[in-house]
Amino acid sequence: MRILFVAAEASPLAKVGGMGDVVGALPKVLRAMGHDVRVFMPYYGFLPDKLEIPTEPIWWGNAMYQKFAVYETRLPKSDVPLYLFGHPSFMPRRVYYGEDEDWRFTLFANGAAEFAWNYWKPNIIHCHDWHTGMIPVWMNETPDIKTIFTIHNLAYQGPWRWFLERITWCPWYMEGHNVMAAAIQFADEVTTVSPTYAQQIQTAAYGETLEGLLSYVSGKLSGVLNGIDVETYNPETDRFIVENYNADTVERRKTNKVALQEELGLVVDSGVFMIGMVSRLVEQKGLDLVIQIMDQFLSYTDAQLVVLGTGDRYYETQMWQMASRYPGRMASHILFNEALSRRIYSGCDALVMPSRFEPCGISQMLAMRYGCVPIVRRTGGLVDTVFYNDPMNEAGTGYCFDRYEPIDFLTAMIRSLEAFRHKDHWRKLQQRGMWQNFSWEKSAYEYIKIYNRVLGTSDPGEPTEQPQTSGVTV
Numbered sequence: 001m002r003i004l005f006v007a008a009e010a011s012p013l014a015k016v017g018g019m020g021d022v023v024g025a026l027p028k029v030l031r032a033m034g035h036d037v038r039v040f041m042p043y044y045g046f047l048p049d050k051l052e053i054p055t056e057p058i059w060w061g062n063a064m065y066q067k068f069a070v071y072e073t074r075l076p077k078s079d080v081p082l083y084l085f086g087h088p089s090f091m092p093r094r095v096y097y098g099e100d101e102d103w104r105f106t107l108f109a110n111g112a113a114e115f116a117w118n119y120w121k122p123n124i125i126h127c128h129d130w131h132t133g134m135i136p137v138w139m140n141e142t143p144d145i146k147t148i149f150t151i152h153n154l155a156y157q158g159p160w161r162w163f164l165e166r167i168t169w170c171p172w173y174m175e176g177h178n179v180m181a182a183a184i185q186f187a188d189e190v191t192t193v194s195p196t197y198a199q200q201i202q203t204a205a206y207g208e209t210l211e212g213l214l215s216y217v218s219g220k221l222s223g224v225l226n227g228i229d230v231e232t233y234n235p236e237t238d239r240f241i242v243e244n245y246n247a248d249t250v251e252r253r254k255t256n257k258v259a260l261q262e263e264l265g266l267v268v269d270s271g272v273f274m275i276g277m278v279s280r281l282v283e284q285k286g287l288d289l290v291i292q293i294m295d296q297f298l299s300y301t302d303a304q305l306v307v308l309g310t311g312d313r314y315y316e317t318q319m320w321q322m323a324s325r326y327p328g329r330m331a332s333h334i335l336f337n338e339a340l341s342r343r344i345y346s347g348c349d350a351l352v353m354p355s356r357f358e359p360c361g362i363s364q365m366l367a368m369r370y371g372c373v374p375i376v377r378r379t380g381g382l383v384d385t386v387f388y389n390d391p392m393n394e395a396g397t398g399y400c401f402d403r404y405e406p407i408d409f410l411t412a413m414i415r416s417l418e419a420f421r422h423k424d425h426w427r428k429l430q431q432r433g434m435w436q437n438f439s440w441e442k443s444a445y446e447y448i449k450i451y452n453r454v455l456g457t458s459d460p461g462e463p464t465e466q467p468q469t470s471g472v473t474v
């Protein structure tokens, strides 16, 4: 099968959130299963710092009266061909910014469609989020290229139809009041990143005004749980952390905890309960709950809190101000730092994720992989990945609460603090999290089934041809 992944992010090159993790990891796994998977993403101004890119493009194209170049390289540490869409509008050193975002990513999506028609023709284009939403619309008239549209974040739906018509030409048959709606309508299959979230988005509470459309297309809508890159994120081999360990040597995490406390200027004490939060600082992530309870929690306990994230100025300021109220007990780092995130996962005792909604969530899986116990609100993918701690039956992997209420979150925090005192139980809880299998293989098979379904081919999971590493196949 020839599959072209099109997305705005791909880890480790361009990652703002979890979508980057997915697009950086899944193609490698699918390729290892014998499919010819390639990735198409923007050529951001910061990319030459991170990988070698040939100076000569392999192809020139046109879209929306703009000329663009496509450069070919590889996803780092893999043989996955990576095509970079080169246009001056992507040259600033940021992924998302500015007023022309709608225009810029519409150009990118239209450019990807041109590329698929004219240079490398895949059987399937796997599109991610609204940035690629025009692709299913264009491919509606190209029956031999099927499209899968994966929703990572329903809250961002791209330009409204009236604006789209001002910036580009929309085909006569196009329906949908914004790009996301159109993509949902025209894609051959729509997926989201967990089974629970796939159900939730068909309701008014989570549908972000698209619940009607999503229930209407429920026959082609499914939820495939994300995995994590278990090779990159492996506490046994991770070079970003001070002490490597595994589930049998989980007590070695103490060294990481102390190193993290020293690094962040917190009181050094390996016995205190240390909580981390690694997240985009936006409404989705439940920051209003954090703001409402954390003062109380920190004042009445000796726990420590570390926040790593960027996002809305309001939440950034709140986190920073809260840290200034608890010197030596709380640290807020308002930046994106992959290495520090791993030191948090490997040093903190627990990770909080009180999300308002959560399509899947990668952070809680990374936390469990590193023996950091998740405290989560049961919504979306958090329902599918974190299970109540049940020390009596030695089951469960974290602490959960249901209602989006400060008191419920506070209760879950206090319960986890209490459990932390019972060292034996806590160790077992950590180990159960570390033993979970979050590798991508299972999800990759699910996607292969979906690819086969849209192509009308059978034998799900079986490779259909040997991957090619380069060259034009049209």
Ligand SMILES: Nc1ncnc2c1ncn2[C@@H]1O[C@H](COP(=O)(O)OP(=O)(O)O[C@H]2O[C@H](CO)[C@@H](O)[C@H](O)[C@H]2O)[C@@H](O)[C@H]1O
Binding pocket: 016, 017, 018, 019, 020, 021, 022, 151, 152, 153, 193, 226, 278, 279, 280, 308, 309, 310, 335, 336, 337, 338, 341, 358, 359, 360, 361, 362, 363, 364, 366, 381
């Ligand atoms: N400041 C920082 N420094 C370093 N690393 C940071 C960071 N802030 C976040 N990260 C990293 O970014 C990733 C966050 O992924 P999530 O899936 O938890 O959330 P996100 O909302 O971005 O993703 C969306 O897409 C994904 C993928 O489908 C869904 O799982 C999710 O529910 C959906 O909201 C993790 O790998 C985390 O470690």
